[in-house]
Amino acid sequence: QSVLTQPPSVSAAPGQKVTISCSGSSSNIGHNYVFWFQQLPGTAPKLLIYDTNKRPSGIPDRFSGSKSGTSATLGITGLQTGDEADYYCATWDSSLLGVFGGGTKLTVL
Amino acid sequence: QVQLVQSGSELKRPGASVKVSCKASGYTFSRYAMNWVRQAPGQGPEWIGWVNSNTGESTYAYGFRGRFVFSLDTSVSTAYLQISSLKAEDTAVYYCVREGVPLPQYYFFLDVWGNGTTVTVSS
Numbered sequence: 001q002s003v004l005t006q007p008p009s010v011s012a013a014p015g016q017k018v019t020i021s022c023s024g025s026s027s028n029i030g031h032n033y034v035f036w037f038q039q040l041p042g043t044a045p046k047l048l049i050y051d052t053n054k055r056p057s058g059i060p061d062r063f064s065g066s067k068s069g070t071s072a073t074l075g076i077t078g079l080q081t082g083d084e085a086d087y088y089c090a091t092w093d094s095s096l097l098g099v100f101g102g103g104t105k106l107t108v109l
Numbered sequence: 110q111v112q113l114v115q116s117g118s119e120l121k122r123p124g125a126s127v128k129v130s131c132k133a134s135g136y137t138f139s140r141y142a143m144n145w146v147r148q149a150p151g152q153g154p155e156w157i158g159w160v161n162s163n164t165g166e167s168t169y170a171y172g173f174r175g176r177f178v179f180s181l182d183t184s185v186s187t188a189y190l191q192i193s194s195l196k197a198e199d200t201a202v203y204y205c206v207r208e209g210v211p212l213p214q215y216y217f218f219l220d221v222w223g224n225g226t227t228v229t230v231s232s
Binding site: 002032033035037044045046047050056086088090091092096097098099100101102103 | 144152153154155156158159168170171204209216217218219220221222223224225
């Protein structure tokens with residue numbers, strides 16, 4: 001069982017908006033930056049959001065990140081079929097060190 | 110561009126050892142730490158730990174202390190992960206991942222991922 005809790009799956013229609021939650025605790029999300037990764041089928045994870053709400057160059061502004069207390073959220077607007085992937089949150093934990101969420105599978109209907 | 114190229118797939122018997130390589134290019138190898146992450150089939154990633162590419166000092170997650178060892182060959186910009194006494198549950202894809210801020214800083218900023226090495230442990 002992962003330290004960070006994510007919903008196993010979310011779905012939405014093309015063009016719509018979806019949010020993916022990541023729930024942690026005061027020892028991890030509550031005091032550290034959150035990172036989000038996108039993993040397309042058969043590929044390595046790719047950094048999508050860093051420092052909770054920043055996007056690396058090349059990542060469209062359809063992707064956004066936020067945090068409130070011990071939970072973080074990834075938002076994706078203007079959904080495209082190419083966004084179908086697994087999404088993982090990650091952060092530093094004061095006891096466990098680097099931790100990941102269990103992942104959320106996004107289906108674009 | 111920054112690139113991490115890993116060694117090919119491995120099939121090992123339980124109890125054997127394996128050494129995975131990760132060759133870096135496109136940046137000064139010794140300026141950035143290297144993380145190692147594994148992903149078992151159908152599971153999320155697990156952070157194994159990180160190695161300071163300048164000093165060689167390693168930090169391991171609790172579940173990976175003992176059988177997992179990081180090493181470096183800075184002359185060829187390559188990081189290594191050696192796993193000893195392999196178990197079936199070590200079957201996974203292993204990734205090297207660059208730390209995105211230059212040393213001596215470290216804060217789990219996994220910015221560039223290698224292509225992954227599949228390690229299969231089976232009798």
